[in-house]
Amino acid sequence: MLEIRNLHARVEGGEILHGIDLSVKPGEVHAIMGPNGSGKSTLAKVLAGREGYQVTEGAVLFDGKDLLSMLPEDRAREGLFLGFQYPIEIPGVSNMYFLKTALNEIRKHRGQPELDAMDFLVLAREKMKMVEMDESLINRSVNEGFSGGEKKRNEIFQMAVLEPRLAILDETDSGLDIDALRVVSQGINALRREDRAMVLVTHYQRLLNYVVPDRVHVMIDGQIVRSGGKEFALELEEKGYVWLEEAEKARSY
Amino acid sequence: MAETADARHMYLSSYQQFEKSDAGRRHPWLRQLREDAVTRFERLGFPTTHDEGWRHTNVAPISKVRFRPAAHEFDGLTAPELGSFTFGDDDSCRLVFINGAYSGELSTASALPPGTHVKNLAAALETERALLEPHLARLASSEANPFVALNTAFLSDGAFVYIPPGTILDQVLHLVFLSSSRGEASVSHPRNLVLVGDDCQASIVESYGGLDHGVYFTNTVTEVVLGSNALLDHYKLQRESEDSYHVGTLQVLQERSSRLYSHSISLGGALVRNDLNTVMNGEGCDCTLNGLYVTRGRQLVDNHTCIDHARPHCDSRELYKGILDDQSRGVFSGKILVRKDAQKTSARQTNKNLLLSEEALANTTPELQIFADDVKCTHGATIGHLDEEELFYTRSRGIGAEAARTLLTYAFASDILGSVKFKPIQCQIDLVLLTRLSRGRN
Numbered sequence: 155m156l157e158i159r160n161l162h163a164r165v166e167g168g169e170i171l172h173g174i175d176l177s178v179k180p181g182e183v184h185a186i187m188g189p190n191g192s193g194k195s196t197l198a199k200v201l202a203g204r205e206g207y208q209v210t211e212g213a214v215l216f217d218g219k220d221l222l223s224m225l226p227e228d229r230a231r232e233g234l235f236l237g238f239q240y241p242i243e244i245p246g247v248s249n250m251y252f253l254k255t256a257l258n259e260i261r262k263h264r265g266q267p268e269l270d271a272m273d274f275l276v277l278a279r280e281k282m283k284m285v286e287m288d289e290s291l292i293n294r295s296v297n298e299g300f301s302g303g304e305k306k307r308n309e310i311f312q313m314a315v316l317e318p319r320l321a322i323l324d325e326t327d328s329g330l331d332i333d334a335l336r337v338v339s340q341g342i343n344a345l346r347r348e349d350r351a352m353v354l355v356t357h358y359q360r361l362l363n364y365v366v367p368d369r370v371h372v373m374i375d376g377q378i379v380r381s382g383g384k385e386f387a388l389e390l391e392e393k394g395y396v397w398l399e400e401a402e403k404a405r406s407y
Numbered sequence: 408m409a410e411t412a413d414a415r416h417m418y419l420s421s422y423q424q425f426e427k428s429d430a431g432r433r434h435p436w437l438r439q440l441r442e443d444a445v446t447r448f449e450r451l452g453f454p455t456t457h458d459e460g461w462r463h464t465n466v467a468p469i470s471k472v473r474f475r476p477a478a479h480e481f482d483g484l485t486a487p488e489l490g491s492f493t494f495g496d497d498d499s500c501r502l503v504f505i506n507g508a509y510s511g512e513l514s515t516a517s518a519l520p521p522g523t524h525v526k527n528l529a530a531a532l533e534t535e536r537a538l539l540e541p542h543l544a545r546l547a548s549s550e551a552n553p554f555v556a557l558n559t560a561f562l563s564d565g566a567f568v569y570i571p572p573g574t575i576l577d578q579v580l581h582l583v584f585l586s587s588s589r590g591e592a593s594v595s596h597p598r599n600l601v602l603v604g605d606d607c608q609a610s611i612v613e614s615y616g617g618l619d620h621g622v623y624f625t626n627t628v629t630e631v632v633l634g635s636n637a638l639l640d641h642y643k644l645q646r647e648s649e650d651s652y653h654v655g656t657l658q659v660l661q662e663r664s665s666r667l668y669s670h671s672i673s674l675g676g677a678l679v680r681n682d683l684n685t686v687m688n689g690e691g692c693d694c695t696l697n698g699l700y701v702t703r704g705r706q707l708v709d710n711h712t713c714i715d716h717a718r719p720h721c722d723s724r725e726l727y728k729g730i731l732d733d734q735s736r737g738v739f740s741g742k743i744l745v746r747k748d749a750q751k752t753s754a755r756q757t758n759k760n761l762l763l764s765e766e767a768l769a770n771t772t773p774e775l776q777i778f779a780d781d782v783k784c785t786h787g788a789t790i791g792h793l794d795e796e797e798l799f800y801t802r803s804r805g806i807g808a809e810a811a812r813t814l815l816t817y818a819f820a821s822d823i824l825g826s827v828k829f830k831p832i833q834c835q836i837d838l839v840l841l842t843r844l845s846r847g848r849n
Contacts, residue, residue, distance in 0.1 A: 205799065225808065227802045227807045230803055230805035242794075242797050244797050244800070244801070245818065245821075246820075246822065247818045247821075252801070252804070252814075255810070256805045257805075259805040259806055259807065259810075263805070295818075312804065316804065
């Protein structure tokens, strides 16, 4: 479903990604872990098409199509979803209007009829229950004045409504207390399907106690240095990243 | 300069003709007002960018054109055509003016509470002199603003609204001013007087629109007296042709504990200047001034406001927002005057500008003159572009780049639109704005 081949990317003059290779199949959940500044979030933004990130080498195929040549909105319409590390506040646009507009754009692209306000509300209510989101948030401006936990729930809620084929969740667990983490994880698990893939970008292992990944990758200095199964995450939790960073340094000498 | 002198001369000779023929000449007191005003205009002439208050706005485009007095007869408009300028408010009370002259046919009057007058000024001059003489041309200063002097010199028709004390008006009063140049540059000077008695509650909409895309100049003055404990919702919706010129003054006198909610929306006009002055002349007054200007092409919209905190314990809140595209310009100047004994004043002023192009320009000038010591006054201004993070977030959810820009631009104006309490007006402004925003970009 997602094929990343030798991806190099730079931002503001400096190269951050130095050749990423990653293959994700439908139904799989991959975790990308690594220390701060290793390029995890950059990878997520490059995949979603954030301006200012320049791909200098390599290719990304999404269902066999060239992802990097698509506009951000077309990536979303094709079924890619980025859960933001820091969800953006948009004063003056209601959550409801925002998400209904987005869903209908995606439905149009899929050749499905658009939903009217009533049908959308029924759908939204059902999905909000899944992430235990306060219903009043749907009428508020997008993320405006939301707590950290509410913003992350809102991301998972959006994902539930938009039903992407590939979700990249960037540090969705950061800043969550244990209850919110449990709820968000339940939401993610409920959305696991055999035709949907997920990439969890995370600094900590604790999310992976709730959402068990199929593959775990460690990214250091813009490269994936080691990959393993779900038990690899536990090893990382125990040993930290330093031994890998040192091994990486030793290797490059 | 010579051109300006020429233009002045042209208005003076046009005044001679007007004074000979206008029905108002039968009233000596009115003639005196007009004589004084024309003398003042002759002395002042058009303002230049050397005049404080006109530094950012060069009125040469107005003083250069030889505008003829607008033809009063206009029979080309039918009631359905009027529809796009109204709020589907056929049950409401509506006065329609074409090129400054009242059109009885297009106006509608619903049943008004006893003692309430909503009629054209020319008629009221004949029948309601006792009500209007003490106020007409006594509030807006001809000395401070040559355009007010010019308007008073040509004072002939407009709207007269009188609401007797203790009246709650349920329906909105809609004053519609439409211009048509019919190929010839023309000028009209609508003059309105609104008297809201003690303990009243009323909503008034002034709409300015164009019937064609010609060059015309609307020079309007509205004077408002708000009695004690009265509440007025005032809307000015200006959407004339983008080749037209519009200069308008709204002058309000607020008596004790009165509340003014003003909403000023400017969408049209090549050059637009709005002056909004309110004097809080009693304790416990409150005013909210909200403004929105949306410009493109080479439009210039200039909003000057002055809030005179003349008495203690008055609150004012002001929020003006501009959305500026292409090479257009927005000017905002907000003066807050807190007089010496106006203790416990609270005043808050904000001006925000959203630039949609690299060439659009915003000038913003707060002017706080505070002579009392126990006051709370704040002001702030911003000028910026659409937020890249917000755009990306929106697009990352599947919403196209253009739709995302329109959505976020609209969102920028949302708090102004949200403050419009009367739903049909909000819907109308919504519609005009959305059409404008989605059409304005390509």
